[in-house]
Amino acid sequence: MVVHMKDAAAKTAEMFKTIAEPNRLRILMMLRMHPMCVCEITFVLGLDQSTVSRHLAKLKAMGLVRDERRGQWVDFILTKPGRGSPEAKVLRLAASLLDGSEIVRKDSGIAKSADRTILCR
Numbered sequence: 001m002v003v004h005m006k007d008a009a010a011k012t013a014e015m016f017k018t019i020a021e022p023n024r025l026r027i028l029m030m031l032r033m034h035p036m037c038v039c040e041i042t043f044v045l046g047l048d049q050s051t052v053s054r055h056l057a058k059l060k061a062m063g064l065v066r067d068e069r070r071g072q073w074v075d076f077i078l079t080k081p082g083r084g085s086p087e088a089k090v091l092r093l094a095a096s097l098l099d100g101s102e103i104v105r106k107d108s109g110i111a112k113s114a115d116r117t118i119l120c121r
Contacts, residue, residue, distance in 0.1 A: 012086050018062045019094060024055050028094055029104045030111050031065060035075035039120035044110045063087050
């Protein structure tokens with residue numbers, strides 16, 4: 001039992017380290033709107049594609065996002081963790097703290113104008 005608690009604490013600490021990076025938090029908040037491809041996320045954040053891909057890989061490794069091929073695009077989607085799971089609690093906490101913030105509003109506006117058919121050439 002003690003080993004399980006240590007594992008849970010270590011996983012939770014690693015999850016907080018992962019989302020402590022501001023751009024990863026911004027990605028999580030964007031993905032609450034709808035699935036997005038790397039090109040769209042890159043457009044919103046103004047970062048290199050390789051940087052966004054590294055952020056997405058870390059979020060995926062933590063079980064916070066998953067990817068799904070849809071035609072020529074690979075969309076990144078927020079996972080639907082089990083109710084009460086550490087992942088669900090972390091996502092809920094992040095959303096409650098950031099909802100309505102200036103950066104989330106700004107990202108949301110930019111994301112709405114992102115057209116993958118133009119961005120992902």
